[in-house]
Amino acid sequence: xxxxxxxxxxxxxxxxxxxxxxxxxxxxxxxxxxxxxxxxxxxxxxxxxxxxxxxxxxxxxxxxxxxxxxxxxxxxxxxxxxxxxxxxxxxxxxxxxxxxxxxxxxxxxxxxxxxxxxxxxxxxxxxxxxxxxxxxxxxxxxxxxxxxxxxxxxxxxxxxxxxxxxxxxxxxxxxxxxxxxxxxxxxxxxxxxxxxxxxxxxxxxxxxxxxxxxxxxxxxxxxxxxxxxxxxxxxxxxxxxxxxxxxxxxxxxxxxxxxxxxxxxxxxxxxxxxxxxxxxxxxxxxxxxxxxxxxxxxxxxxxxxxxxxxxxxxxxxxxxxxxxxxxxxxxxxxxxxxxxxxxxxxxxxxxxxxxxxxxxxxxxxxx
Numbered sequence: 001x002x003x004x005x006x007x008x009x010x011x012x013x014x015x016x017x018x019x020x021x022x023x024x025x026x027x028x029x030x031x032x033x034x035x036x037x038x039x040x041x042x043x044x045x046x047x048x049x050x051x052x053x054x055x056x057x058x059x060x061x062x063x064x065x066x067x068x069x070x071x072x073x074x075x076x077x078x079x080x081x082x083x084x085x086x087x088x089x090x091x092x093x094x095x096x097x098x099x100x101x102x103x104x105x106x107x108x109x110x111x112x113x114x115x116x117x118x119x120x121x122x123x124x125x126x127x128x129x130x131x132x133x134x135x136x137x138x139x140x141x142x143x144x145x146x147x148x149x150x151x152x153x154x155x156x157x158x159x160x161x162x163x164x165x166x167x168x169x170x171x172x173x174x175x176x177x178x179x180x181x182x183x184x185x186x187x188x189x190x191x192x193x194x195x196x197x198x199x200x201x202x203x204x205x206x207x208x209x210x211x212x213x214x215x216x217x218x219x220x221x222x223x224x225x226x227x228x229x230x231x232x233x234x235x236x237x238x239x240x241x242x243x244x245x246x247x248x249x250x251x252x253x254x255x256x257x258x259x260x261x262x263x264x265x266x267x268x269x270x271x272x273x274x275x276x277x278x279x280x281x282x283x284x285x286x287x288x289x290x291x292x293x294x295x296x297x298x299x300x301x302x303x304x305x306x307x308x309x310x311x312x313x314x315x316x317x318x319x320x321x322x323x324x325x326x327x328x329x330x331x332x333x334x335x336x337x338x339x340x341x342x343x344x345x346x347x348x349x350x351x352x353x354x355x356x357x358x359x360x361x362x363x364x365x366x367x
Contacts, residue, residue: 004034004061004186020049020056021221029208030057039166039187041151041202044210047254050190054147057186064140066185067147068133070154076161080171081135084128091123124175134162138171138181146185151201152194159201166204215242218255225259228266236273237262241285243302247294253285261285275303 005011011027022030030053033040042050058065068079092099103112131139137146151159165171169181189205191197213221219238229237238258245252253261261284270277279299286292300306 005031007031014060015053015056018056018059019224020052021217021224022053023213023217026053026208026210029206033206034186036206037184039189039205041189041191041197041205041207042210043191043193043207045212045252045254046192047256048210048212049255050188050210051147051149054145054149054188054190057188058145061143061145061186063186064142064144065147066133066137066140066144067149070148070150070152070158072153072155074154074158076158077132079132079134079158079161080165081132081173082130083124084130088123088128091128121175126176129173129176134165135171135179137185137187138165138169138179140181140183140185143183144185146187148187148189150192150194151189152191152197156198159198163200163204166201212242212245212252213255215239218242218258221255222259222262225262227259227262229262229270233265233270233273234262237265240273240278240302244285244295244298247298249286249291249294250288251286251291257285275299275305 005014008024008027008031011031012022012024015022015027015030029040032038042053044050054067055065057063070079099116103115106112106115133146137144148162151162166187169184171179173179189201212218215238218241219235222234222238223231227234241253241258241261261281264281264284265273265277268277268281279296282295282299283292286295
């Protein structure tokens with residue numbers, strides 16, 4: 001079998017050709033996952049290119065991308081396969097005369113049931129089997145890239161179901177048998193660390209933590225997206241984004257948001273990275289009101305702009321401050337969940353702010 005990639009450099013070159021700028025560590029891990037036939041588990045904050053890596057690999061390899069989007073309370077039937085009960089019922093109604101002929105001369109009810117049970121394989125066959133992403137990937141006549149996206153959002157029960165597929169490249173269907181992949185897929189799993197994954201799952205995967213890139217690599221990524229912003233302005237904008245990530249924000253700007261900000265400034269015809277152009281558009285990369293207020297204060301300080309005295313305590317709108325004080329709209333309660341660096345690297349290494357404990361305790365109080 002021909003190798004998927006010839007070398008680490010081959011990974012770098014081919015990903016670069018489809019606009020995915022990878023570093024040496026990422027390319028090496030992808031190369032090993034492909035050569036060893038091991039699933040690749042990518043963990044890291046949202047927006048650092050985990051899902052995009054799967055799309056890019058499918059593009060460079062000329063493979064179909066089969067995606068399983070995980071969510072809470074998702075059961076295995078949505079991931080593996082399920083029986084089409086509606087279709088089975090329809091066939092039963094259409095064939096009721098045949099069924100009547102089958103059981104018509106049965107001496108008693110038990111005998112009639114036994115005769116129908118002998119025909120179970122008719123209704124639990126390929127005709128009534130509905131494929132879901134994992135089974136589709138296993139049965140594909142061509143090699144595919146299988147993306148199990150945000151696996152941390154699924155329940156642990158589904159995580160356990162994945163173990164057979166990841167370790168053996170097969171799925172067991174009791175009524176039919178075991179389906180073994182003719183072409184083992186290249187499997188990528190992503191996690192935003194909303195919960196800890198099991199040791200069994202991690203043991204079956206090559207693990208890679210993707211964090212926000214350094215300035216030069218992020219500049220290269222934004223430049224490759226052809227945003228329309230000049231080279232100098234793009235470099236300065238990336239510097240600003242990197243500085244924003246150093247703030248105590250609830251959600252740091254992602255790479256894709258940096259690209260969006262550059263495109264926004266280009267569309268508006270900005271000619272320089274100055275206080276006004278950034279302040280008017282910083283909402284492109286801030287998704288929470290508190291983050292926006294902090295980002296605006298940072299820009300004021302960065303460009304030496306003094307806020308009016310009345311606005312110095314906080315740039316949050318007066319209505320918002322009032323809501324915080326009396327919590328008439330539940331703002332204080334929502335802020336209790338507003339944990340600094342929740343999506344940052346600290347959370348991935350087990351650091352749990354003490355504030356979480358207080359939140360958990362408050363949930364246990366009777367209402």
